[in-house]
Amino acid sequence: xxxxxxETAPEVLTGDPKHAARATRSAGRRMRSRLLDVASRxxxxxxxxxxxxxxxxxxxxxxxxxxTYYFRTKEALFVEAACRDVLYVARAAEQAALQAKTPRDxxxxxxxxxxxxxxxxxxxxxxxxxxxxxxxxxxVERTIERLHGEGLRxxxxxxxxxxxxxxxxxxxxxxxxxxxxxxxxxxxxxxxxSAAEMGAEMLSVLGDQATTRTEDxxxxxxxxxxxxxxxxDSTDGEAS
Amino acid sequence: xxxxxxETAPEVLTGDPKHAARATRSAGRRMRSRLLDVASRxxxxxxxxxxxxxxxxxxxxxxxxxxTYYFRTKEALFVEAACRDVLYVARAAEQAALQAKTPRDxxxxxxxxxxxxxxxxxxxxxxxxxxxxxxxxxxVERTIERLHGEGLRxxxxxxxxxxxxxxxxxxxxxxxxxxxxxxxxxxxxxxxxSAAEMGAEMLSVLGDQATTRTEDxxxxxxxxxxxxxxxxDSTDGEAS
Numbered sequence: 001x002x003x004x005x006x007e008t009a010p011e012v013l014t015g016d017p018k019h020a021a022r023a024t025r026s027a028g029r030r031m032r033s034r035l036l037d038v039a040s041r042x043x044x045x046x047x048x049x050x051x052x053x054x055x056x057x058x059x060x061x062x063x064x065x066x067x068t069y070y071f072r073t074k075e076a077l078f079v080e081a082a083c084r085d086v087l088y089v090a091r092a093a094e095q096a097a098l099q100a101k102t103p104r105d106x107x108x109x110x111x112x113x114x115x116x117x118x119x120x121x122x123x124x125x126x127x128x129x130x131x132x133x134x135x136x137x138x139x140v141e142r143t144i145e146r147l148h149g150e151g152l153r154x155x156x157x158x159x160x161x162x163x164x165x166x167x168x169x170x171x172x173x174x175x176x177x178x179x180x181x182x183x184x185x186x187x188x189x190x191x192x193x194s195a196a197e198m199g200a201e202m203l204s205v206l207g208d209q210a211t212t213r214t215e216d217x218x219x220x221x222x223x224x225x226x227x228x229x230x231x232x233d234s235t236d237g238e239a240s
Numbered sequence: 241x242x243x244x245x246x247e248t249a250p251e252v253l254t255g256d257p258k259h260a261a262r263a264t265r266s267a268g269r270r271m272r273s274r275l276l277d278v279a280s281r282x283x284x285x286x287x288x289x290x291x292x293x294x295x296x297x298x299x300x301x302x303x304x305x306x307x308t309y310y311f312r313t314k315e316a317l318f319v320e321a322a323c324r325d326v327l328y329v330a331r332a333a334e335q336a337a338l339q340a341k342t343p344r345d346x347x348x349x350x351x352x353x354x355x356x357x358x359x360x361x362x363x364x365x366x367x368x369x370x371x372x373x374x375x376x377x378x379x380v381e382r383t384i385e386r387l388h389g390e391g392l393r394x395x396x397x398x399x400x401x402x403x404x405x406x407x408x409x410x411x412x413x414x415x416x417x418x419x420x421x422x423x424x425x426x427x428x429x430x431x432x433x434s435a436a437e438m439g440a441e442m443l444s445v446l447g448d449q450a451t452t453r454t455e456d457x458x459x460x461x462x463x464x465x466x467x468x469x470x471x472x473d474s475t476d477g478e479a480s
Contacts, residue, residue: 047372121371124368124426125368127426127427127429127430128364128365128368128426128430130429130430131361131429131430132287134432137430137431137432140430140431141430141431141432144427144430144431168447172444172445172447175441175444175445176420176445176447178423178427179419179420179423179424179427179441179445180416180419180420180423181423182422182423182426182427183418183419183420183421183422183423183424183426184419184423186364186367186368186422186423186426187367187384187418187419187422189367189370189371190367190368190370190371190377190380190381190384191377191380191381191384192374192377192381201415201419204412204415205412205415205416205419206416207408207412207416
């Protein structure tokens with residue numbers, strides 16, 4: 001059963017059926033997006049068990065039936081909100097890192113952006129949940145592939161632009177970055193570490209990712225040669 | 241209230257009070273250990289939510305009251321079983337890696353041993369649980385410190401014995417190993433990867449950890465010099 005949208009777009013009242021359908025779709029997208037925003041905030045504050053569908057509906061000024069219409073279950077909403085959230089943070093991290101002048105600044109900016117929020121932890125809870133809920137796995141799989149694919153594309157672009165040399169296969173660098181972000185966050189939260197401490201730990205275990213050509217001449221580094229980079233994952237914009 | 245031990249040690253019947261007390265302590269230790277063994281197996285098969293105290297008691301041929309006597313809550317038993325389990329696997333991995341003739345074989349043996357079991361995943365669930373149960377955090381913190389400390393000690397010993405050169409700070413190498421083990425496992429389970437696939441992914445993101453001196457001369461590698469290694473964490477044997 002389709003829900004009544006709380007937010008009725010004024011265009012629906014104009015009488016043109018095509019216009020009305022478009023306006024309804026657009027109002028539906030806005031409601032869906034608002035529910036995801038509110039759910040992300042509440043889930044990050046209180047966890048899955050501490051947040052109910054009615055809490056989210058109340059905070060989003062919506063009906064509980066709208067949540068089940070758009071997302072079916074609380075768990076499915078949790079996973080979708082977490083996947084969307086980690087992709088936002090990944091994009092914000094790449095934006096922040098664009099200004100970096102050296103490989104070390106680049107890694108530092110990425111790490112700072114990723115550890116400053118609770119998004120990796122939220123996403124990790126979604127990954128853990130998915131293990132016993134295989135019906136929710138496909139979205140999580142696509143999200144991991146996009147994190148790796150977009151990370152690789154951004155890193156390869158940065159290396160190319162600055163003429164840096166990657167110390168390892170750039171594809172493995174992106175996958176290593178995210179696996180370490182998850183591992184360091186899981187450990188860090190259990191250890192009661194602050195965001196700054198997790199950032200420092202992540203920098204320490206990541207080590208240097210790339211070097212400038214000048215450093216290269218000075219430091220006798222082993223180089224992974226420039227590679228053709230495939231970025232087939234990066235064109236799909238659906239979950240952004 | 242002290243539980244009645246299902247397994248009454250025959251020595252208790254000898255009449256010597258000191259002997260009897262020692263025998264009771266020893267029977268208690270055996271029961272505790274059996275409960276941890278059974279709990280580990282069931283939790284790994286069915287997860288925390290899918291396993292009850294009565295299930296564990298029935299499988300261990302014990303009374304539910306013995307579980308609450310030794311561990312208080314199911315969550316505390318879960319965390320203790322997971323910590324013990326990951327330390328066993330870490331030790332088994334170091335044993336398996338002792339035979340390695342090259343740095344690459346050494347890393348390969350560690351990775352194979354760690355990804356062949358469900359223990360890292362079990363431990364990760366314990367870490368996630370601890371985040372909202374700070375009362376259970378101290379054991380988890382000690383376990384992470386021991387994983388890092390014992391990993392460092394074993395790695396430093398191996399490097400020393402073979403005359404290998406570590407490519408990075410050995411301390412960071414041990415911490416990186418465990419953070420990646422957690423990250424790759426969490427991602428791998430959500431992606432439905434097999435143990436072999438997780439092992440391959442882990443080797444790929446770990447990269448080379450050390451080099452032999454011959455390779456060193458051939459490959460132009462940047463070296464982290466030999467360091468004084470502190471292993472103050474490695475003497476405590478309580479949870480083994």
